[in-house]
Amino acid sequence: MDTARFIARLIKEIQKTVGPDKAISALSGGVDSSACTMLAARALGPRLKSIFIDDGLMRQDEPAEVKGIFTKLGVKVDIVDARREFFAALKGKLDPEEKRKAFRNAFYTVLGREVKKSGARFLVQGTIKPDIIETKGGVKTQHNILEQIGIDPQKGYGFKVIEPIRELYKPGVREVARALGLPARISERMPFPGPGLSCRVVGEVTPERVALVRTATRIVEEELAVLKPFQAFAVLMNDHGTGIHQGRRKFGNIIIVRSVESRDAMTAEPSPLSWDVLRNVTQRILKEIPTVTRVAYEVTPKPPATIEYI
Numbered sequence: 222m223d224t225a226r227f228i229a230r231l232i233k234e235i236q237k238t239v240g241p242d243k244a245i246s247a248l249s250g251g252v253d254s255s256a257c258t259m260l261a262a263r264a265l266g267p268r269l270k271s272i273f274i275d276d277g278l279m280r281q282d283e284p285a286e287v288k289g290i291f292t293k294l295g296v297k298v299d300i301v302d303a304r305r306e307f308f309a310a311l312k313g314k315l316d317p318e319e320k321r322k323a324f325r326n327a328f329y330t331v332l333g334r335e336v337k338k339s340g341a342r343f344l345v346q347g348t349i350k351p352d353i354i355e356t357k358g359g360v361k362t363q364h365n366i367l368e369q370i371g372i373d374p375q376k377g378y379g380f381k382v383i384e385p386i387r388e389l390y391k392p393g394v395r396e397v398a399r400a401l402g403l404p405a406r407i408s409e410r411m412p413f414p415g416p417g418l419s420c421r422v423v424g425e426v427t428p429e430r431v432a433l434v435r436t437a438t439r440i441v442e443e444e445l446a447v448l449k450p451f452q453a454f455a456v457l458m459n460d461h462g463t464g465i466h467q468g469r470r471k472f473g474n475i476i477i478v479r480s481v482e483s484r485d486a487m488t489a490e491p492s493p494l495s496w497d498v499l500r501n502v503t504q505r506i507l508k509e510i511p512t513v514t515r516v517a518y519e520v521t522p523k524p525p526a527t528i529e530y531i
């Protein structure tokens with residue numbers, strides 16, 4: 222594709238849809254929402270308000286880091302602290318689809334409130350083709366799919382949705398992101414799911430369990446960074462494994478390390494990690510998170526497994 226012409230067309234489309242009104246962009250720092258925020262900022266200038274919802278489910282230091290990157294690019298980002306609201310919505314929920322729906326509802330309720338406050342009528346978001354295919358196909362409820370499955374965002378939350386990159390797959394989004402001048406830290410970034418670390422906590426999502434998986438995720442990302450996998454992360458299981466601590470039995474947490482290679486996330490293969498890498502990542506997790514007694518590496522391809530655990 223001729224990326225510059227494609228971008229010009231997307232910018233025109235946003236301008237035509239929004240007209241003289243205002244829009245809000247939901248920025249998470251992933252390549253999809255970052256590309257959309259840049260497109261909308263170019264299209265609307267000060268009539269765009271970009272917000273980063275701190276749902277408490279992000280990776281370490283993410284809100285401030287993303288805000289910093291966009292500030293350098295001349296895009297002002299407001300951080301909305303909604304951590305309590307998200308944890309309240311997820312409290313007591315164990316079923317993966319129930320958790321996904323609770324996240325989606327909290328996400329759009331917070332956004333709806335921000336849209337109303339700002340007087341905007343539109344929400345710009347980074348939905349891409351696989352999100353639509355997987356949700357419509359019944360694989361899982363992606364957090365950002367509404368109209369495609371019959372939910373009217375105007376009725377439910379008070380705004381219209383604009384999805385400029387809904388026809389693209391990951392490689393196409395990365396191309397657009399590079400052409401928009403986003404730094405490699407964003408354009409080449411590993412995918413991270415909208416519902417964040419809640420996808421990586423099997424069972425109940427509590428602040429404590431999220432904190433644990435956040436530390437494990439940081440270790441996995443750091444240890445595997447040089448290998449540049451398509452996606453690598455840690456998952457906290459909802460069970461305990463017998464271990465030994467100071468000579469006594471301990472039922473500790475179980476962490477699964479997942480690393481996959483893929484082009485567009487529709488199918489994936491486990492990364493062929495070396496024994497050294499597996500040993501290093503395991504030792505660091507055991508040392509830095511003393512409540513963990515077991516670490517395992519997941520070797521299932523997609524299909525039949527999905528990339529995330531919920």
Ligand code: XMP
Pocket residue numbers: 352355360361362363364365412413414415416420452486487523526527528529530
């Ligand atoms: P699965 O787990 O379905 O994931 O194989 C495919 C890709 O999508 C990401 N993912 C999501 N992204 N909202 C998103 O924006 C979601 O609800 C969501 N669920 C999964 C996942 O990280 C992988 O890259």
